[in-house]
Amino acid sequence: MNVIETKDVSKIYNPDTIPVYALNKVNLNFEKGEFTAIVGPSGSGKTTLLNVIGGLDDASNGSVMIDGSDILKLSGGKLIDFRLRHIGFVFQAYNLIPVLSAKENIEFIMLLQNWPTKKREDRTKEMLEAVGLKDKSGSKPSQLSGGQQQRVAVARALASKPRFVLADEPTANLDSKSAENLLDIMLKLNKEEHITFIFSTHDPRVIKRARRVITLEDGKVVSDIQQNTEQALARQ
């Protein structure tokens, strides 16, 4: 079953002067449990696509169906609530709330969702362990490395068990070792929790780990391939 379905989604900037097609009739389906990379050169529309799917930006045309309802038709307040309940976000940087510790950051969305205390604390512990930061639970973001911060962000995005996680260049600011490590954790959680991951990247080593790679150019989907990650890794 499709979790996300985009139909003829276009995003046009400056339609009246010099129109820029950030997205040009994008038709894509995403299924439950996918681990998908959106790739393409800078300016190809990766961020715009993730923002439109995540309800952070409207499309100029088309529809984005999530479980059969068009999120582009949701009003402001409902959209924020929808994001809170169903979508996990990881951004390139500045993901975490600086005044909260790693543990408090991971808890944050569950708190906004009013999870019962016991359930919330168990889940937080579980996620801290899953991203390998049990001993950093009380550290503030400023006391964590870039890689550790991104791992906390992934843990926070996943903690409340959203339907899917959108990550815009999550490894862009990381050295290759931290990037690999983050990918390992994302893959592990994708398998264990069956959560759909859609992330953008232009890092070849990250691309290799994806099971599906969608390539954008000038806002158009130019290729959409399934790849066997095991084989890809073996070839390395």
Added chain:
Amino acid sequence: MKTLLKIAWRNIWRNTTRSLVVVISLAIGIWATVIILAVSDSLHMEALKDGIEYKYGHIQIQNPDFIKNEKLTITIPNGERILKEIRTDDEVKAATARTEVSGIIASAGNSSNVILIGILPGAEEKTTMLKSRLATGEYLSQKVRNPIILGERLAKKLNVKPGNKVVLGFEGKSGELISSTFRITGLYNATQTRDEEMLVYADLYDVTKLAGIEGQYNKIVIKLKEPEQLATYLAFLQSKFSQPDVLVQDWRQANPELELISDMIYQMDIIMTIIVLIALAFGIVNTMLMSILERYKELGILMAIGMNRRRVFTMIVVETTYLSILGGAVGMLIGFVTVSILSYNGINLSLFSEALSGWGFSDVVYPTLEPRVYVLITVLVILTAVLTSIYPAVKALMLKPNEAISKQN
């Protein structure tokens, strides 16, 4: 909500310097307001006390025509009988009678416009504290003919001292000029410069005899045992004696200038408070806008991951509220301590006393402030802070998450 409060609290300490600046300026604003209000309040009380204790008593009875024309001959019908009856009332501590006429005083070298007040020696001292103001010489001594007491300032102007003679001229019964020699027995000083220059006191019997209106009064002045009984006793007197030509009033009604002082002080208090509040409001708006601008990306991410508008708004208002409560508490505390110290030691305002005493204020004031004024100021300051935080908070709400996140610093 608990998390929001926690985040807001920690947020204000991210930029300690800025938060401290806000807290300190709030504190200083409140402190200044407290001091200003305490001083003006005590000046006010002083002025009123001065009026009641030295001049007007609690209740005055006079002929309403006298208020309009201030003629010696416009007296209270049956004044003597009324005074006698009032003195027997339980509520009354003392009552006295006066005549009042404007005239000219002249010494060998100089002359001046004055108001000649005829008082009942014996009764006046029980009713007002006039006698306690005597600076040199004697009170209206019965040993001399036509005794009179002058203010020190007037004496200086006329170049006279106790023992000297002065000539007083004033209008008599049928418009004729009465002029007579009086002997200065003593000099007094007053808190109000104008009083010291204008008011001269003589024996009522001498004045009425000269004017040919023996046994008549222009004013009856009553001092009560308990000021709290003023309203009820006033009503009683009014129902008993009020007639077209007998007017019974309390000190406030009878002396509009006291009302004027009250109004003036009240307006000054309000203006001062408003100025302080406006200054605070500007400071707060500025600070909160800056703190929001710095956190643009962060707020974008908070909104992206699902913090709704209500929560973002609440967070910013709560941050401001924390700052204003801190500033309010500190300001109140130092304000309270300062007022306590001042009320013990007094503030010497003699530097400004020329200006102030013109309004009936004394040199040293002992400021005090009622607890409810402290509460009122605190509430006003916190209310101002919270209201002014609405603008920055609304600004924060208008940001679009995707634009805020992709914004370059």
